[in-house]
Amino acid sequence: MSTYDVAIIGSGPGGYVAAIRCAQLGMKTAIIEKYNSLGGTCLNVGCIPSKALLDSSHHYEDAVKHFEDHGIEIPSDIKINFKKMIERKASVVDQTVKGIDFLMNKNKIDVFTGLGSFKDATHIDIASEGKTQTIEAKKIIIATGSKPSTLPFIKIDKERVITSTEALSLSEIPKHMIVIGGGVIGLELGQVYRRLGAEVSVVEYMDRIIPTMDSAQSKELMKVMKKQGVKFYVSHKVSAVDRKGKEVTVTATDKKGEEVTFTGDYCLVSVGRRPYTDGLKLESAGVKANERGQVDVNDHLQTNVSNIYAIGDVIRGAMLAHKAEEEGTLVAEILAGQKPHINYNLIPGVVYTWPEVASVGKTEEQLKEEGVDYKVGQFPMRALGRSRASGDTDGFVKILADAKTDEVLGVHMVGARVADLIAEAVTAMEFRASAEDIARMSHAHPTYAEAVKEAALDATDKRALHF
Known part of the structure; x- marks a missing residue:
């Protein structure tokens, strides 16, 4: 042995x-x-x-x-x-x-x-x-x-009613993919197939997508993905998923208590793990x-x-x-x-849609719930020269800082390459940087990272330079 x-x-x-x-x-x-x-x-x-x-x-x-x-x-x-x-x-x-x-x-x-x-x-x-x-x-x-994970009443057949595993190896592009769950996995794979021509409907139980992230990110990503053609049905509770041949029907109840049905050729069950x-x-x-x-x-x-x-x-x-x-x-x-x-508070979360979404630290909702006195600095990507040059003008950088000490408590981003950009925020917060510390750092021009500096300036006496 x-x-x-x-x-x-x-x-x-x-x-x-x-x-x-x-x-x-x-x-x-x-x-x-x-x-x-x-x-x-x-x-x-x-x-x-x-x-x-x-x-x-x-x-x-x-x-x-x-x-x-x-x-x-x-x-x-x-x-x-x-x-x-x-x-x-x-x-x-x-x-x-x-x-x-x-x-x-x-x-x-x-x-x-x-x-x-x-x-x-x-x-x-x-x-x-x-x-x-x-x-x-x-x-x-x-x-x-x-x-x-799945829901008790859903039978995953791995053919038409599928999980993320099967969604990564389909033999055809769906005509209409119904995605149950507006979290990271559902949004990423939903965007893949929407880009390739599928109709995509996202059915989410909560009142917003990516519900564990800052609500401003949820709002921005939904707005952008709607422009891309993805359809969203939030506050919808799924009650049944039925398959007949190549057709899948999803039954849900909306926030008014009315029954709604969705019909497609694939249903991606993305309700967590x-x-x-x-x-x-x-x-x-x-x-x-x-x-x-x-x-x-x-x-x-x-x-x-x-x-x-x-x-x-x-x-x-x-x-x-x-x-x-x-x-x-x-x-x-x-x-x-x-x-x-x-430091589990500094484990970043990322959604790899386009625009990308990235967060670290406390959300604004969490700070309110905890009774923390905070201030907000925010800067839109559309105000950056680099974003205009690449055509990626959706999104923003949002910095939450302690109102008294100026210590950065949370950073939330939507935009091009923010999955990489969030590392700057993690580094700053690991060393307990203030918004002023970030604002005083030189950021190369033109870069997407300048949005972090500008958001920090906005959090520090509202003195953003380019917005």
């Missing part, structure tokens, strides 16, 4: 990063993955493939709608080779997975393929192709991630989970069994790849006797 200092169950961003960091710190490390490819949901059926399709569809939309504005004339009969688009997405995934394979070899991490389950608190059974082997580990990290512990046999190790299926952990991400830890989507908090990575690193360094920390 092979014995390890640490074994990680699950090879997503949290799991493989934890494995690398453990190996860097001198631990004999093993990683166990149920599927034949490493990388988990993010690399295989999540972050990476969705961004590949978002980029491909964005290029197509630019060619059809925007190239002429730049003096680029193209044939009017421009066509989509959807099969090739899907093949390119698969190629991007394959290259990324091979990169993880390389990192495992480079760091001398033993990789086991099969379903990992607890035999007891220090032994893991690995079942594959009818055979089972057992390894021993002094420390174990659970990093099994999450799976798409659930922690995935199926087959893990937590009870064999004595590990406790809560009523939501999340593995219970303390502030050090340690379960009730002292040598077992858990990270990422399988525990509390936002289900984000970069959050899982930070937690994987944190646990590895704790095991090595170090004292790392994570």
Whole structure:
């Protein structure tokens, strides 16, 4: 029987990063993955493939709608080779997975393929192709991630009633895709297929899309996506999803209590994700989970069994790849006797639509609820020279700062490349910068980042220079 200092169950961003960091710190490390490819949901059926399709569809939309504005004339009969688009997405995934394979070899991490389950608190059974082997580990990290959620009355057939996994590998462009859920995944994939010519209807239970983000972002993104042709039905409670042949009917109740039906050829169920512990046999190790299926952990991400830890989507908090990575690193360094920390308030959230949406820190709604005295600085992207040059004039940067100390409490953005731009806000807030600190920093001209400086100036005595 092979014995390890640490074994990680699950090879997503949290799991493989934890494995690398453990190996860097001198631990004999093993990683166990149920599927034949490493990388988990993010690399295989999540972050990476969705961004590949978002980029491909964005290029197509630019060619059809925007190239002429730049003096680029193209044939009017421009066509989509959807099969090739899907093949390119698969190629991007394959290259990324091979990169993880390389990192495992480079760091001398033993990789086991099969379903990992607890035999007891220090032994893991690995079942594959009818055979089972057992390894021993002094420390174990659970990093099994999450799976798409559904509603009790919806039958996911993976053909017409689908999750994000199937939406990334369709064989045709839908005529009318009904998206249940106005969160990140539904909006991103909805935009992909809208760009490619599908009619897209988003049905959302809450009174606004991306409801966990700042309401100003919700309003702006809905306004822009409506202009792009996406139809929104907020405050609609779905009660039934029925399929007959190639037709799917979604029944919902609107805020007036009236029944509404939507008919399309595909229905994307995008109502969130659930922690995935199926087959893990937590009870064999004595590990406790809560009523939501999340593995219970303390502030050090340690379960009730002292040598077992858990990270990422399988525990509390936002289900984000970069959050899982930070937690994987944190646990590895704790095991090595170090004292790392994570400021969960500074884990950014991003929606990769176009325009992009990015946030870090407190929203305006949260500050009001907490009774914090704050001030607001906001700057529109349309006032930037760089935005006008690229034609990306939708959106804004909004900075929330403490009214007394001027410390930045939250930054919320909508616009071109704000998924990258949010890192400036995270850096500033990590060092507890004030709005004035950001306003005094020199930002290159012309850049999208100037909107951050201008919003900071607006938060500091309303002295934005260009608006």
